[in-house]
Amino acid sequence: MPGKQVVLNRFHFVVALTVLLVTGMTLRLAPAFADEKTPTKDTKPAEKTAEEKTDLIEKNPFPNRPKAPSLDGGKEWLNSSGEITLKDLRGKVVLIDFWTYCCINCMHVLPDLAYLEKKYPNELVVIGCHSAKFENEKETDNIRRAIQRYEIKHPVINDSDMTVWRKFGVRAWPSMVLIDPEGNYCGHLSGEGNREILDKVLERVIAYHRAKGTLDETPVRFELESAKLKQTPLKFPGKLLADEPNQRLYISDSNHNRIIVASLDGKLIDVIGSGQIGKKDGDYKTASFDHPQGMALVGNILYVADTENHMLRTIDLDKKQVSTLAGTGQQARFRSAGGKLKESALNSPWALAEIDGVLYICMAGPHQIWSHKLGSDEIGVYAGSGREDITNGPLEASAFAQTSDITVDGDVFYVVDSEGSAVRKVDTKKNNVTTIAGTSDLEGGRSLFEFGDKDGIGDQARLQHPLGVLYNKGRLLVADTYNHKIKSIDLKTNEVKTFLGTGKDGNSFNPIEFSEPSGLALVGDRLFIADTNNHRICVVNLQDNQVTEFKVQGLTLPSLPEKADDSFAAAADQTLNVSAQTVAANSPLKISITPKLPVEYKLSPLAPVKFTFQSDTGTPETLLKGKGTVEGNQLVLELPALKNQTGTWLLNLRFGYCRDGVGGLCKQHSAHWKIPIQTADGSKTTEITLPLDLSQN
DSSP states (O other): OOOOOOOOOHHHHHHHHHHHHHHHOOOOOOOOOTOOOOOOOOOOOOOOHHHHHHHHHHHHSSSSSBEEETTTSSSSEEESSOOOOTTTTTTSSEEEEEEEEEOOOHHHHHHHHHHHHHHHHHTTTEEEEOSSGGGGGGSSHHHHHHHHHHTTOOOOOOOTTHHHHHHHHHSSEEEEEEEEETTTTEEEEEEEEEEHHHHHHHHHHHHHHHHOOOOOOOOOOOOOOGGGOOOOOSOOOOEEEEEETTEEEEEEGGGEEEEEETTTTSSSEESSSSSBBSSOOOTTOOOOOOSSSOOOEEEEEEEEEEEEGTEEEEEEETTTTEEEOOSSSSSSOOOOOOETTTTSSSEEEEEEHHHTTEEEEEETTTHHHEEETTSEEEEEEEEEOBBSSBBEEEETBBBBEEEEEEEEETTTEEEEETTTTTEEEEEETTTEEEESSOOOOOOGGGGGGGGOOBBBEEEGHHHHHHHHEEETTTTEEEEEEGGGGEEETEEEEEEEEEEEOOOOOOBBTTTBHHHHHEEEEEEEEEEEEEEGGEEEEEEETTOOOOOEEEEOTTTOOOOOOOOOOOOTOGGGGGOEEEEEEEEEETSSEEEEEEEOOOOOOOOOEOOOOEEEEETTOOGGGGBBEEEEEEEEEEEEEOOOOSSSSOOEEEEEEEEEEEEEETSSSSSEEEEEEEEOOOEETTOOOOEEEEEEEEETT
């Protein structure tokens, strides 16, 4: 239904879902399209009695819904080998997530989506629709790196012109649209924190369409962007902290879930954290983090913003022990004033700084600054009403927008508000907040959309989603992240100037280019920069502004346990029996399968062909390893010779097939055969041919 716009008030959808969940009553929402008749179904089911029809309608959570608009109109598809249509998705429950990668609320939705994808792996397909806020976010390569950084495993549309956004009538980030297995639009929800309600709705929709026979539970697979990511010692490093007295640099190796300690001449001192995602306390090797960001050093204690655990952690550098300081490990879903350290849920702590025994925390989720007096058992809001905006004034009346870094000058600290593209000043003696670069106090939240790349004084300057800030001798250095630059601000005049970077996303040193830098640290005349998307640390000699790469000698990838592959598991009644085969002894064996596939589908040369071939005795020495390939319309498995090994062999095979062989949505199939095999010295047969009919899938 290209060009049509779905109009369904979120309030009506939420009320309807509440009725469904609380009372179990039938939903009878009006069609979203006032000018549309009730849609006809693409496939005609078997005729049912009037009583059966009434029963089905009563059980349908979303009866009489209109057809959903198409997904076409995006610039490009990611995490997919090609475009995906709603026709491809027929039989699946589809959840479209409208997001933009700068948005903290959108980040908070991702764990909920991952939970639902894991719970309903064969029934649900999530489609991310990236409808950008910032200009930088419209670029496909930048979205690709965000997908890799956030470890997203579902397809994503680059909806740079907001075409799909407008079709579905979306008005806010994040929003989610539900489409049933027959391609019907059900409704939408906005905001975060909807895991439970979505889970209940999916449960009902899946149960209904499974009973009706309109649910397709064939596994699917996608070409993930993570497969294109090179393995590097650092992975999307976030924040930096310099310890000049001890000649150390601390690096948040965020996507390796660990903290790196290096000497200032590049020698590896310690790795803190196993690399596994978790919140385990303990020694350096066993402790775990979840995408840590900012740090603060007080004496021999390193404080860490363990961002995606929604916790504050402490590291005793003498005892080499990691402990939990604050947070429950669960995200605060509602605005909180704080309380006891380990009883108060936090919300995406991002950066830390200490002044006179008080730890100040950039709490990105609720758009606030929190504080904790070291040694006490309390944590709470220090500044910010919680409203997302750029508003000056007294601490409690001020407003921030995704506080992302903090730096100290005496009794004053400075904060970057990434969503407001502004630099703020907080005076701990005068207890007020002002803005020194970027706009503020504009009506209707317009400050959140005043961004760009413009040098100038105060509110005439423009930044684009800055993530880093650092005080240095009467000036601030700012990681102007989405402009791929480092800028400076003269604190006497509030003049903003470009310091380093061409503004072009790149990795050159001549001229110097960055890719979304986000962390800064300073020792003497050496400025360290976390060049996040380039997976590197740069160091600038401030005497001549020459830039080089700071490499940590001896740093390697974390050693993580391999994940078990349970994809070949099958019930006994799913095994296909084959007549006895006689093959040549001591000759390489080939097994070929020519699957009969559904109309419009072909074998995908991009999908891996995985298999195991082993005697039913299960002894390790009978497990034969070989190579599986796609050759035209055949699957070809090449195996070493069977040496007089007569008996029954088990073949477990997994492969993919796509629309026209290269479609964005590829279905997966696991097949299992029990093959009696006899070897004979005189036989000339070296190939076994197996049938497989998937035409009805």
